[in-house]
Amino acid sequence: MPKYVYDFIEGDRSRADLLGGKGANLAEMTRLGLPVPPGFTISTDACRAYLATGTPPAGLFEEVNAHLREVEARLDRWLGDARDPLLLAVRSGGRYSMPGMMETILDIGLNDTTVGGLAARSGDERFAWDSYRRLIQMFGHTVYGVPTEEFAHELESVRATAGAAGPSAGQLRDLVETYKKIFARHVGRDFPQAPHEQLFLAVNSVFESWNSERARIYRRQERIPDDLGTAVNVMAMVFGNLGPDSGTGVAFTRDPATGARGVYGDYLADAQGEDVVAGIRNTTPLPELERIDPVSFRRLMEIMDTLERHYRDLCDIEFTIERGTLWMLQTRVGKRTAAAAFVIAAQLVDEGLISADEALTRVTGAQLAQLMFPAFDLTGAPGPLAVGVGASPGAAVGRVVFDSAAAAAATDPVILVRRETNPDDLPGMIAAAGVLTSRGGKTSHAAVVARGMGRTCVCGADALAIDAERGEFTVGDEVVRAGDVISIDGTSGRIWRGPVPVQPSPVSRYLAGELSPQADPLVAAVHRLLDHADAVRRLGVRANADTPEDARRARRLGAGGVGLCRTEHMFLGERRELVERLILAEGPAEREAALAALLPLQRADFAGILAAMDGLPVTIRLLDPPLHEFLPALPELTARVARAEALGADPGRDGTLLAAVRRMHESNPMLGLRGVRLGLVVPGLFAMQVRAVAEAAAQRRRAGGDPRPELMVPLVGDVRELAAVRLEAERVLAEVADAPEIPIGTMIEVPRAALTAGEIAAEAHFFSFGTNDLTQTTWAFSRDDVEGSFFGAYLERGIFPVSPFESIDAKGVGRLIRLAVAEGRAARPELTVGVCGEHGGDPESVAFFADAGLDYVSCSPYRVPIARLAAGRAAV
Ligand code: ADP
Ligand code: MG
Numbered sequence: 079m080p081k082y083v084y085d086f087i088e089g090d091r092s093r094a095d096l097l098g099g100k101g102a103n104l105a106e107m108t109r110l111g112l113p114v115p116p117g118f119t120i121s122t123d124a125c126r127a128y129l130a131t132g133t134p135p136a137g138l139f140e141e142v143n144a145h146l147r148e149v150e151a152r153l154d155r156w157l158g159d160a161r162d163p164l165l166l167a168v169r170s171g172g173r174y175s176m177p178g179m180m181e182t183i184l185d186i187g188l189n190d191t192t193v194g195g196l197a198a199r200s201g202d203e204r205f206a207w208d209s210y211r212r213l214i215q216m217f218g219h220t221v222y223g224v225p226t227e228e229f230a231h232e233l234e235s236v237r238a239t240a241g242a243a244g245p246s247a248g249q250l251r252d253l254v255e256t257y258k259k260i261f262a263r264h265v266g267r268d269f270p271q272a273p274h275e276q277l278f279l280a281v282n283s284v285f286e287s288w289n290s291e292r293a294r295i296y297r298r299q300e301r302i303p304d305d306l307g308t309a310v311n312v313m314a315m316v317f318g319n320l321g322p323d324s325g326t327g328v329a330f331t332r333d334p335a336t337g338a339r340g341v342y343g344d345y346l347a348d349a350q351g352e353d354v355v356a357g358i359r360n361t362t363p364l365p366e367l368e369r370i371d372p373v374s375f376r377r378l379m380e381i382m383d384t385l386e387r388h389y390r391d392l393c394d395i396e397f398t399i400e401r402g403t404l405w406m407l408q409t410r411v412g413k414r415t416a417a418a419a420f421v422i423a424a425q426l427v428d429e430g431l432i433s434a435d436e437a438l439t440r441v442t443g444a445q446l447a448q449l450m451f452p453a454f455d456l457t458g459a460p461g462p463l464a465v466g467v468g469a470s471p472g473a474a475v476g477r478v479v480f481d482s483a484a485a486a487a488a489t490d491p492v493i494l495v496r497r498e499t500n501p502d503d504l505p506g507m508i509a510a511a512g513v514l515t516s517r518g519g520k521t522s523h524a525a526v527v528a529r530g531m532g533r534t535c536v537c538g539a540d541a542l543a544i545d546a547e548r549g550e551f552t553v554g555d556e557v558v559r560a561g562d563v564i565s566i567d568g569t570s571g572r573i574w575r576g577p578v579p580v581q582p583s584p585v586s587r588y589l590a591g592e593l594s595p596q597a598d599p600l601v602a603a604v605h606r607l608l609d610h611a612d613a614v615r616r617l618g619v620r621a622n623a624d625t626p627e628d629a630r631r632a633r634r635l636g637a638g639g640v641g642l643c644r645t646e647h648m649f650l651g652e653r654r655e656l657v658e659r660l661i662l663a664e665g666p667a668e669r670e671a672a673l674a675a676l677l678p679l680q681r682a683d684f685a686g687i688l689a690a691m692d693g694l695p696v697t698i699r700l701l702d703p704p705l706h707e708f709l710p711a712l713p714e715l716t717a718r719v720a721r722a723e724a725l726g727a728d729p730g731r732d733g734t735l736l737a738a739v740r741r742m743h744e745s746n747p748m749l750g751l752r753g754v755r756l757g758l759v760v761p762g763l764f765a766m767q768v769r770a771v772a773e774a775a776a777q778r779r780r781a782g783g784d785p786r787p788e789l790m791v792p793l794v795g796d797v798r799e800l801a802a803v804r805l806e807a808e809r810v811l812a813e814v815a816d817a818p819e820i821p822i823g824t825m826i827e828v829p830r831a832a833l834t835a836g837e838i839a840a841e842a843h844f845f846s847f848g849t850n851d852l853t854q855t856t857w858a859f860s861r862d863d864v865e866g867s868f869f870g871a872y873l874e875r876g877i878f879p880v881s882p883f884e885s886i887d888a889k890g891v892g893r894l895i896r897l898a899v900a901e902g903r904a905a906r907p908e909l910t911v912g913v914c915g916e917h918g919g920d921p922e923s924v925a926f927f928a929d930a931g932l933d934y935v936s937c938s939p940y941r942v943p944i945a946r947l948a949a950g951r952a953a954v
């Protein structure tokens with residue numbers, strides 16, 4: 079018989095796969111001797127078995143009952159006992175935190191009899207009836223899908239007739255009767271009175287909540303696998319709604335928005351936990367608990383300290399105080415903003431809790447990318463319309479929309495404005511540029527979810543009176559309608575009418591050399607972690623740069639050279655005409671004249687880039703795209719010629735061009751006459767480029783510089799192609815006095831090159847994987863054609879976990895890379911190997927390239943810091 083159920087005292091935090099994050103951490107806290115109500119966890123194995131067959135696995139009920147009896151014995155209190163009933167919480171919790179996405183049912187065990195026992199034991203009849211009505215509502219909704227609004231509506235009308243002190247016990251008892259009727263009408267049976275039946279129905283519906291629509295959407299967004307299943311935690315209830323000396327709250331050991339140390343969280347007196355998270359009632363800032371209940375406050379601070387030292391990281395916590403006794407209901411290593419991640423990692427190093435190497439594992443390249451986003455430029459901006467709580471940083475500008483569907487459908491940036499959000503708003507939150515709510519604090523649903531996905535969010539802006547029906551909100555007598563543009567600042571919580579201009583963030587200004595590394599705690603933390611990444615990484619980081627400005631920018635951002643200098647842009651603009659002359663040349667004399675005109679221009683281009691990267695390698699790629707890309711497009715030319723002919727005029731040059739375009743037309747230009755093929759069939763083209771590079775380098779040397787150009791041949795599939803180009807190039811190089819040694823290498827970007835890398839290495843000083851083309855040619859799809867067509871469906875269906883153009887396909891394309899590295903190095907041990915596709919700036923791909931033993935990655939200049947960090951992470 080497999081084991082499915084684990085008492086909290088059996089588990090620990092290393093078993094999150096089996097027990098879910100919540101269960102594993104409840105077990106960990108229990109082991110640490112912290113006050114956790116007793117309970118047990120039903121494993122994710124059981125959930126997967128349930129989801130596969132639609133019924134609980136054999137023996138599960140017996141096993142649950144056995145563990146329940148132990149809990150009952152420990153508390154000396156029984157489920158269903160009419161005089162002193164044990165009540166249970168049944169809580170979801172998978173491997174990865176999915177806040178509010180799955181179900182939790184509280185107060186299991188109440189029925190028409192036990193409600194009396196609860197009233198007697200607690201001495202609070204109102205509390206007992208209120209708990210019963212909560213159970214019917216939560217259970218009805220979760221297990222049977224009874225609409226919450228029907229219950230909420232009845233509750234509202236009772237509250238409306240009750241006095242300031244709230245509904246009386248009698249009113250609540252009547253409300254329970256009404257609730258039971260609503261339940262029976264929707265479900266077609268009476269509310270189950272048997273506590274064990276309640277328990278098992280609740281467990282099954284928690285299993286099922288794994289596959290709810292919102293849980294699936296959330297997983298796709300967060301890239302959490304769909305087949306993990308959730309664990310179910312069953313534990314004794316404790317009550318925060320037993321009067322003013324009770325309450326419930328959420329706390330963070332540091333500020334999850336900025337990383338600052340202090341007391342952060344929200345507290346709600348006389349309330350049950352879900353009231354806080356739902357953001358329904360306005361909460362008290364946690365520091366005030368010190369005044370309300372100093373003993374519990376001090377105990378909580380101690381526990382938070384214990385947890386931080388134990389987990390060596392920011393923790394977030396859910397707790398409840400029942401009549402002055404503190405209970406821990408949840409903890410986990412808390413989600414945080416990108417800024418907080420950097421600041422906290424640096425602080426923990428200072429506090430001696432983690433090493434600098436470990437600090438690198440606490441931040442990601444994606445987080446650094448977020449910190450490089452622009453921020454609002456407030457010079458001359460009007461005063462804000464209102465100020466809420468800055469819940470998730472960022473500067474968002476967009477049109478106001480009031481419902482999630484409209485946000486999801488919008489094609490331009492929108493700000494989703496809601497009183498509060500709930501899990502059904504997820505599609506809208508994903509689509510929106512920012513989220514703004516009028517209720518709830520830093521721990522409300524809106525705040526937690528937005529932070530998790532890096533979405534800008536301002537919440538709790540209670541000056542806003544939102545009327546979604548009318549499609550407007552008002553602040554005082556200002557009216558903002560759906561479609562009006564607003565700007566929200568997720569750091570300061572400020573809200574402006576109209577668009578506020580944005581400017582570079584402090585981190586990007588620091589990276590550009592405009593701010594000192596000590597400018598603020600965040601910049602200092604970024605500086606420190608990048609420094610450490612540079613110290614430990616084995617992978618070099620170069621940049622793709624085609625102009626001296628790009629090269630200079632890349633160098634400031636920490637690039638160790640140029641890994642890809644494309645030359646095609648050097649043939650555009652006014653030079654197009656020279657290329658046309660080259661293409662249309664009739665005979666060697668005209669061709670040589672065209673090339674001779676291009677030579678000095680190219681030389682100057684290269685001299686500029688070599689100067690910007692003095693002392694560092696600059697890999698220059700010989701011309702790659704098909705030549706007809708430099709000619710006017712066929713429809714445009716055809717129209718021009720037709721117009722001329724209609725007017726009876728001679729189309730002249732256009733006529734010749736049209737003939738050339740028709741002659742050179744290709745059905746699949748990506749697979750046509752380009753790259754090395756061009757060099758081999760257009761006499762003198764590559765020789766001219768090689769000469770320009772060599773002469774530019776010679777010129778720089780004579781001027782005292784240290785130019786380090788490298789020549790790179792694109793699209794090679796066979797060693798003989800490369801050998802032919804190399805022979806010609808070396809002849810040219812030998813003719814240029816004062817040129818440095820210039821290595822000649824090749825791109826590996828078609829499968830045949832990877833498969834014959836050993837042979838190719840005999841002719842190549844270096845390899846550079848062109849992973850964009852290698853991905854296209856390995857999968858046989860053209861990026862321009864597929865991204866807008868079936869990629870969406872493939873991502874949706876999970877055929878791609880992520881686009882292979884974004885993160886390297888390690889299994890397929892990656893295998894070719896590993897093979898080529900191994901065979902290339904076997905043939906030529908000193909072979910330098912890099913990568914210059916866009917994958918070079920993708921953190922996940924960088925980790926792969928480090929593992930594959932590459933020497934460097936090359937990426938766009940602004941991704942250089944991200945690649946440096948990712949390379950550092952890959953080395954620890
Ligand atoms: P989520 O994963 O959505 O946060 P939880 O399982 O944590 O869901 O439950 C939601 C709320 O229910 C918690 O915030 C907590 O305050 C309350 N709760 C959970 N377990 C108990 C318990 N044993 N006693 C009292 N309240 C509980
Ligand atoms: Mg929780």
Ligand code: MG
Binds near residue numbers: 792827848850851
């Ligand atoms: Mg290519």
